[in-house]
Amino acid sequence: MTTAVADHHHDEVPKGITRWLFTTNHKDIGTLYLWFSFIMFLVGGAMALVIRAELFMPGLQVVNPHFYNQMVTVHALVMIFGAVMPGFVGFANWMLPMMVGAPDMALPRMNNWSFWLLPFATTLLIASLFVPGGGPAAGWTIYPPLSIQGGMGVDLTIFTIHILGMSSILGAINIIATILNMRAPGMTLMKMPLFVWTWVITAFLLIAAMPVLAGAVTMLLTDRHFGTAFFSAAGGGDPVMFQHIFWFFGHPEVYILILPAFGIISQVIPTFARKPLFGYSSMVFATAAIAFLSFIVWAHHMYTVGMPLSGELFFMYSTMLIAIPTGVKVFNWLATMWRGSMTFETPMLYAIATVALFTVGGLTGLMMAITPADFQYHDTYFIVAHFHYVIFCGSVLAMFSGVYYWLPKWTGHMYDETLGKVHFWLTVISFNITFFPQHFLGFAGMPRRIPDYSLQFAEFNMVSSIGGFILGFSQLILLWVVIKSIRGGKKATAEVWDNPEGLEWTVPSPAPYHTFATAPEVR
Amino acid sequence: MTYLQTAPDRRDFKLLIRPNSSLSAVAAIMIFAVFCVVAVGIGVYMVMLGAWPVLPFLGLELALLAITFVLIKKRSTFFDLIVSEGDRVQLKKKDRSGERELKLDRYWAQIRVSTGPSWYPSKMWIGSHGKFTEIGAVLTEEDRLKTAKQLRSLLRA
Numbered sequence: 163m164t165t166a167v168a169d170h171h172h173d174e175v176p177k178g179i180t181r182w183l184f185t186t187n188h189k190d191i192g193t194l195y196l197w198f199s200f201i202m203f204l205v206g207g208a209m210a211l212v213i214r215a216e217l218f219m220p221g222l223q224v225v226n227p228h229f230y231n232q233m234v235t236v237h238a239l240v241m242i243f244g245a246v247m248p249g250f251v252g253f254a255n256w257m258l259p260m261m262v263g264a265p266d267m268a269l270p271r272m273n274n275w276s277f278w279l280l281p282f283a284t285t286l287l288i289a290s291l292f293v294p295g296g297g298p299a300a301g302w303t304i305y306p307p308l309s310i311q312g313g314m315g316v317d318l319t320i321f322t323i324h325i326l327g328m329s330s331i332l333g334a335i336n337i338i339a340t341i342l343n344m345r346a347p348g349m350t351l352m353k354m355p356l357f358v359w360t361w362v363i364t365a366f367l368l369i370a371a372m373p374v375l376a377g378a379v380t381m382l383l384t385d386r387h388f389g390t391a392f393f394s395a396a397g398g399g400d401p402v403m404f405q406h407i408f409w410f411f412g413h414p415e416v417y418i419l420i421l422p423a424f425g426i427i428s429q430v431i432p433t434f435a436r437k438p439l440f441g442y443s444s445m446v447f448a449t450a451a452i453a454f455l456s457f458i459v460w461a462h463h464m465y466t467v468g469m470p471l472s473g474e475l476f477f478m479y480s481t482m483l484i485a486i487p488t489g490v491k492v493f494n495w496l497a498t499m500w501r502g503s504m505t506f507e508t509p510m511l512y513a514i515a516t517v518a519l520f521t522v523g524g525l526t527g528l529m530m531a532i533t534p535a536d537f538q539y540h541d542t543y544f545i546v547a548h549f550h551y552v553i554f555c556g557s558v559l560a561m562f563s564g565v566y567y568w569l570p571k572w573t574g575h576m577y578d579e580t581l582g583k584v585h586f587w588l589t590v591i592s593f594n595i596t597f598f599p600q601h602f603l604g605f606a607g608m609p610r611r612i613p614d615y616s617l618q619f620a621e622f623n624m625v626s627s628i629g630g631f632i633l634g635f636s637q638l639i640l641l642w643v644v645i646k647s648i649r650g651g652k653k654a655t656a657e658v659w660d661n662p663e664g665l666e667w668t669v670p671s672p673a674p675y676h677t678f679a680t681a682p683e684v685r
Numbered sequence: 686m687t688y689l690q691t692a693p694d695r696r697d698f699k700l701l702i703r704p705n706s707s708l709s710a711v712a713a714i715m716i717f718a719v720f721c722v723v724a725v726g727i728g729v730y731m732v733m734l735g736a737w738p739v740l741p742f743l744g745l746e747l748a749l750l751a752i753t754f755v756l757i758k759k760r761s762t763f764f765d766l767i768v769s770e771g772d773r774v775q776l777k778k779k780d781r782s783g784e785r786e787l788k789l790d791r792y793w794a795q796i797r798v799s800t801g802p803s804w805y806p807s808k809m810w811i812g813s814h815g816k817f818t819e820i821g822a823v824l825t826e827e828d829r830l831k832t833a834k835q836l837r838s839l840l841r842a
Contacts, residue, residue, distance in 0.1 A: 264705075265806075265825045268757060331746055335753050342716065343757045345707040347686070370723050373746050377731065377739025384738070392735065400735075407736050410727075 186270035195252030202244030209237035214630035230613035231299035238302035260666040263346025268339035283325035290315035306393040334365035360425030409460035423560030434510035435502030448487035481531035508582030512563030523551030544604025570654035574672035588636035595629025704823035706761035
């Protein structure tokens with residue numbers, strides 16, 4: 163049992179790339195996730211600009227229809243699996259251990275592995291664009307029969323989804339183990355910050371939903387290459403079964419993308435309203451209720467496939483039920499702000515924009531929940547507008563809020579508030595220029611996933627494209643703000659903001675490489 | 686977490702070092718059971734649809750989850766128990782290599798701490814005559830430094 167101690171100092175500090183390749187430190191891995199997410203955000207954004215350039219005018223100008231379809235598909239996959247999900251995992255890595263008073267994640271080596279699976283997976287996905295037959299072109303839902311008929315790019319996409327799923331599941335297991343087993347003494351479940359709660363519930367959703375997607379794409383693969391006929395009508399299979407399975411994963415996935423965002427703004431709003439979060443317990447139960455309901459609403463994505471009336475009624479009512487816990491949340495955020503001593507720094511501006519604009523997306527969601535109405539909206543630009551209001555305004559704006567909120571804690575320097583506000587206003591205004599007209603396009607009957615359109619849609623598409631380009635290039639301001647804050651600026655205090663709540667504000671800024679030095683006791 | 690018991694003269698003492706574990710074994714079993722119920726529910730529905738290839742993925746995931754829970758619960762049973770009685774200091778230790786004991790002469794026993802470069806956590810060692818054993822690996826950084834100081838003072842008492 164005894165060990166000869168020749169040298170009491172540790173090995174050499176890894177320098178350069180080895181530090182990042184082999185790191186098991188939650189902050190390093192969080193940083194890797196966040197940078198990866200931002201790079202993917204730019205890659206996916208560039209694809210969106212190809213789409214908007216093509217749609218700037220009627221007719222085929224920039225790309226051919228097949229490549230257009232590939233851009234639509236890969237843009238969505240990159241944004242969902244490469245940008246938004248890893249972005250939130252980055253926040254989780256950086257903040258969760260600090261928020262629960264743990265020194266690191268429960269399984270640090272697995273954490274490293276979870277991250278390094280991502281670059282391989284997304285490289286495969288992007289490489290699919292360059293193989294014979296091109297990338298996947300069936301939309302991010304990869305519905306058969308189109309996906310069964312696709313080229314080798316679809317196989318690469320299937321492998322990508324498997325690897326990304328593995329990464330997500332490992333990450334989710336790690337997060338559950340950290341939150342449940344490594345909380346500081348005294349931190350009971352109902353004392354955990356809302357961001358921690360939303361992540362524990364998100365991790366449950368990931369664990370429940372991901373194997374379903376893995377099974378679905380495996381069946382696609384065997385249909386493509388091994389002679390099975392799960393989804394091929396010619397072989398006795400059922401293409402609609404894929405839709406059921408996909409959306410059984412796909413709808414919880416929407417909440418996987420949105421719940422951590424709710425957690426972030428539940429941290430930000432109380433800080434800048436200078437009031438505790440209104441209705442903490444109801445927020446926790448509302449989050450759990452949303453998670454539960456997300457498993458019983460999947461068929462609202464496929465009202466038009468020909469379901470029995472009873473099925474349509476069930477999914478219509480269950481979908482509408484989601485508005486209740488979501489409404490509770492929106493009410494609680496507003497009640498937190500009510501008569502608060504509010505200030506409007508960039509994180510707060512983004513949080514308010516999230517509440518306001520996500521609610522727009524939520525309300526259009528309610529419109530689509532109504533089965534007969536959805537027959538009109540289905541597969542139109544109304545849907546495109548709706549889910550961008552939900553995902554961009556719900557998830558991405560909340561992420562921006564979180565970046566500005568915790569950036570001083572990460573870098574030790576305050577960010578440039580003026581540039582932050584310029585970024586905010588450009589983003590929010592250009593987002594609305596891009597996506598609000600798409601509601602009208604959808605109402606007027608413009609179908610989604612088409613590279614060319616009727617002349618009657620020209621004006622709104624032109625406005626939308628101009629907004630899209632402003633939105634895309636505005637994000638370079640965020641890059642500049644972050645780099646500027648890393649390089650220097652006004653030193654941030656430990657608290658950074660005016661009396662914020664949470665254990666992360668008890669450690670110095672930048673947070674030391676190893677927190678918590680002392681296991682904090684929560685009273 | 687450290688738990689210290691000392692005699693009134695502070696010569697004899699018992700110091701127990703254990704990892705912080707906020708998840709009880711019962712809670713771990715209950716949470717795993719919830720996952721199993723959800724997985725079985727999803728599995729049954731998928732089989733009814735004809736999508737049985739989902740099952741191996743559900744099973745694999747449950748296995749991973751079970752391994753994680755077993756691992757973290759096993760880790761929570763690790764301990765370092767340092768007992769000082771008279772002139773003897775005894776260390777009982779349980780880690781991933783199993784349970785072991787070390788006996789030291791109190792007058793020769795030393796506590797060493799290697800601080801190393803700032804981004805690595807420190808390490809604490811107990812031993813004498815050039816043979817040392819690591820203790821307090823489960824502690825957080827400041828707790829480890831505090832415990833080292835405390836142990837040195839107790840051994841000198």
